[in-house]
Amino acid sequence: MLIFYLEDNHQDANLVARYLQTTPHEMILAANLEQAHQALARQPDLFIVDLLIGASRDGFKFARELREQGCTQPIIAITALTTPQDLNECQEAGINGVLPKPFTINKLADMIQHYTS
């Protein structure tokens, strides 16, 4: 499966990338909205987004765009935004699940497993 990941924090991106290397899945990483739009051409099977890119809430924006374009693939947020309001906004934006930061590698594995099997 092709897994898309929008994340501007390269440490987190590196962790997820290294985990995914141990799985049969392929990852395409975007560090900003522009790269994210370019990556859409490859039609990923699963979208993972960080919600806060720099200081703007581009993760929400991107998820909404995907849903407006009729995308039906699962979208997961990996984020340090964990207030109930943020979770509500996730649901409104059409996001299917949230993996709150900080997460253990097992949790990440569970989450990937859940959406790729």
Place this chain on the structure above:
Amino acid sequence: MSAYRIDEDILDQKQGFLTICLGVSALLSLLVGGLLFAAYNARSTSVNNDNLLVWFGFICSLGLSGFFQRTKRFTLAAWVYLASLMAIAVYSLWTNGLSPDTAALFFVPLILSVLLVDKRILWVTALCMGLLAVGVIHQFGFLSALPNLFIQLVVMGLFAGAVIGLSRNNLGLVEWAVDSEQKKTQQADMYYKQGEQLKQALSDLQHASAELEMLNQKLGEAYTSVERASKAKSTFLSNMSHELRTPLNVIIGYASSMLNMPQMYNNQPLAEIYRTDIQLIQDNGQYLVGLINDILDLSKIEAGRLELHCEATPLDEVLKGTISTSIGLLRGKSIQIIPDFAEGLPRVWADPMRVRQIILNLMSNAIKFTETGSVKLSARLEGQFVRIAVKDTGIGIPAAALPVIFDRFKQAQQDTDKQYGGTGLGLDISQQLSRMHGGELTVKSVVGQGSTFSFTLPLATAAQVQTPVESINLNTGFTVFEEAPADAAFSQVILLAEDNSDTRALFHRTLENGGYIVVETHDGAQIMELATGLLPALIILDVHLPHKSGQEVLVELKAHPDTASIPVMVCTVDNNDQTFLDLGASAFVHKPVTPENLLDQVQKLLTTIPN
């Protein structure tokens, strides 16, 4: 307002009385003057006009009287005026003798003294009468019979006494009038003062009202600013939460990868000497996450923004979940965790997540402060409530410290936090959460013997039990992948009895990675105690154990009613399976065993045998 009217009435009455007095006195003086004038019938008297000094004195005394009047000392002013008139009357009587005009002159002070309305009018009257009597005697030529001034004065005094005696009744009347007049004056004064006081009070009231309005306005402003500050605080806290979680993710994410995901490191297993340290890094990272969550919870409680999602909760399920999570908190401490509650407790009306939070907090405290012995979680029906208690055999809390332990950031002794860690937020949050459930978290404790914390939850009513549970997650398919506690509720506990420390560590890690909670021991004599306390899902039993052999332990386990049904996996190098099968063993692990193989066997056993 009515007091002012009464006041004015009294003043009117006083005015009327004075007018009557004045009129009567004027008539009397006219009558007496007329009689005297008739008696001496046009006897011409030359007034001594050259004594200007007297008139100058009179003008001076008038000035003095005016001065007193201006300084509001009216009585004194009147008396000065009266005295000066008397002096002139006496002087003209002395120099000119008695004549109608000098006689009439005496009535002026008399009238004036009436106007003063005072008891001293008697003496003035008597004096006037006495002087007039002397004048009359002098006029009729009887004075030659009275040899000197002293005798004249005595005659005057006698006459005055006679006047007082004769007019006693009349004077009584005057006195009564004067008295009642004075009373009325006092009353009027009183009313006037009351009026003034009322006026003052009214103005005070208006002042206070204005002040109150101003305070209200200030209060409104303060409220708005507090509201703004509270919002700012919330925003700040959620920003801080985000900022803290981001670096913590690197700490926890990478540490957990090194511990659990060797695939990410070219399948090089983490060297054992690094493992404990990296585990420490991860644990402390998790501790910080817990702290951030606590602080966010507290700020939500304080701002009244924490909402309970109450439902008819099956309490025994929550309790079982907290028991298995608590066992995970033991971390090698040999404490017995004793579940003490009946199956099928009635449902309670509570937020299961928050109840779990309270109990776990109490359990983790109990475990933290207990070195040996047990921690017991019990639930008992108490009328319309269920009382949940956590009793430990730990260090206990001194009586003096009991009132402060629920205070934020305080532990029983200042040095305890250095020894035991923790922030002191947990009990505060637990207390607030139990209050939100309509209960109160209470504690009983004896130093050196242990503490018991308990709280109550209300039973769910029949109507509440029938209300379907609303779950956001179930309906929308939105999943939050929460860390450990939520999952641990469904983890199974495995009791691992193995004397070889390497094997024990390998098994422990393998099983933990498989999602089980592992409690280990190397002592055969401890197994029964641990098994009856924990009621684990599975016991992995090594055959060769110090103090008590695996065989003996197995016999004991199968004989005890609580542990008889727990499957036992016997771990052996020998080939004597049949003996153990006969004794009730469920499966075997033949050493050496690969981790995959062990996990596989355990999973098979626990899925085929219902727990």
